[in-house]
């Protein structure tokens with residue numbers, strides 16, 4: 001049996017539209033055993049909504065990669081997918097499903113592809129690199145494209161708590177990209193490029209006092225506010241109550257705040273009060289932490305650790321930059 005575990009992710013982090021991402025300690029797991037026919041079982045988030053057929057995104061992705069490498073379909077079997085990641089809420093559920101499928105096929109193939117090759121595949125299937133890079137490599141990532149291939153730089157995530165304010169309604173990434181303009185002003189482009197540089201400086205210097213400025217954005221959040229009324233009061237309220245950072249998570253509708261442990265309770269209370277006023281249809285406030293771990297093949301991880309004492313994610317990261 002193969003066992004794959006992939007973290008949720010938050011993308012953009014304000015100013016880093018389609019380039020910054022961070023893995024979160026909320027997971028999608030799947031188990032796969034070879035068998036004569038295909039049987040898929042979905043549990044947890046998405047149960048009853050996600051197909052339990054060969055249309056399932058985890059399976060489709062595994063099959064696509066396997067066919068590309070071998071010319072044959074992915075061998076059938078029993079696939080169980082259990083996810084804690086809410087769907088279409090800006091927490092990278094589709095990225096986790098795609099990365100799980102790629103890692104599953106690659107594990108069955110006895111790792112013919114490197115993690116950087118898997119990243120290229122993940123980008124091709126997801127369309128933007130930020131969530132899939134965080135899900136694959138773990139930690140805090142910065143992804144950029146040189147026109148031929150994507151590069152991922154990896155940093156330790158801020159040592160801060162994560163508060164997620166998750167409205168009960170869904171926003172698909174597709175819908176949230178359709179509201180974006182095709183052109184922006186030079187002034188707005190400059191505004192974001194300064195703040196994105198500040199993010200990288202803050203994370204390199206481990207200076208969280210800069211994050212409230214680094215997170216400011218004019219490229220996507222102002223346009224997405226129409227889909228998430230309530231976004232601005234939550235972000236402003238979290239910052240006023242002492243959060244180091246607050247922004248829309250990915251394409252929304254979740255808002256994320258990064259908070260030092262001593263201020264967590266005050267910020268939580270404040271965002272809860274605001275959310276009660278702005279999300280009458282319902283919401284949850286969830287506390288979590290960044291995940292240092294990217295996608296793992298759990299049995300391999302155990303095998304490799306006992307064989308070499310080198311954790312799986314360290315081996316994965318040997319091909320990418322770690323700061």
Ligand SMILES: Nc1ncnc2c1ncn2[C@@H]1O[C@H](COP(=O)(O)OP(=O)(O)OP(=O)(O)O)[C@@H](O)[C@H]1O
Nearest residue numbers: 057087088089090091092093094097172173250251
């Ligand atoms: N556990 C899963 N198994 C199979 N497919 C899944 C699973 N979770 C999510 N998906 C697929 O991903 C789709 C949601 O993708 P979408 O990009 O709209 O939202 P998201 O990934 O949660 O949000 P974001 O990209 O903003 O972080 C689902 O409709 C489903 O097709």
Ligand SMILES: N[C@@H](CCO)C(=O)O
Nearest residue numbers: 011018128173250251
């Ligand atoms: N960078 C992507 C993330 C989607 O989760 C977007 O904002 O559309």
